[in-house]
Amino acid sequence: MERKYEWVNNIHVKNRKMYILYDLEASEKVIGGSFYTDGEFNKKVVDYIRENICFYLYNNNNSSVPSVINYIKKLNNSVDYFSENDIYRVIKTLSYEERINIYKSNNDEELIYYYNKEKKNFLYNFPCFSCNLFKKWKF
Incomplete structure (x- = not known):
């Protein structure tokens, strides 16, 4: 039948x-x-893709969108069945969370800038100058 x-x-x-x-x-x-x-x-797969996008951008900052997509597609077979549009949607989620910035270069190519949180953390550990604790702060 x-x-x-x-x-x-x-x-x-x-x-x-x-x-x-x-x-x-x-x-x-x-x-x-x-x-x-x-x-x-499938949150695990999306998190896996997000982590690998950040890893790639950490080592290759200001990369083009197609180079990031190609890197993700070449990782292994588990992400091979995702389309370029699927991976681009994951890239956009990182942009919405302000972990990356997508901008256009002079030749109209989309590039991605990765905000390295390790470099930004020093601003959070620095006291404001108007606070009483500033006098106790040791540089």
């Missing part, structure tokens, strides 16, 4: 079964796209 329908997980309605024709592919709006597995968000 030939299969005509298959069950898919809907990320918006967890307790309702949804069936589609077997030879069709469900929309990303329904199944969540490549970062979802069986209707659940």
Whole structure:
């Protein structure tokens, strides 16, 4: 007997079964796209991609967006099935969190600047000049 329908997980309605024709592919709006597995968000994979983007930018600051995407795609087979658009969406999340800055160069190429938190921490450990503790601060 030939299969005509298959069950898919809907990320918006967890307790309702949804069936589609077997030879069709469900929309990303329904199944969540490549970062979802069986209707659940795969946070480990996204965190893995984010960490490796930061690692690459730490060693290659001001890199182009395509070079970062190519680095991520070459890591191993676990991220190979993600499209360039999927990886770019992860890059944008780092931009929203202000961990990186995406800007255009003179030749209209998108480059990424990585804010190294280790270099910025000294500002948080420095007292304000108006506070009474400033006199006790040892440089």
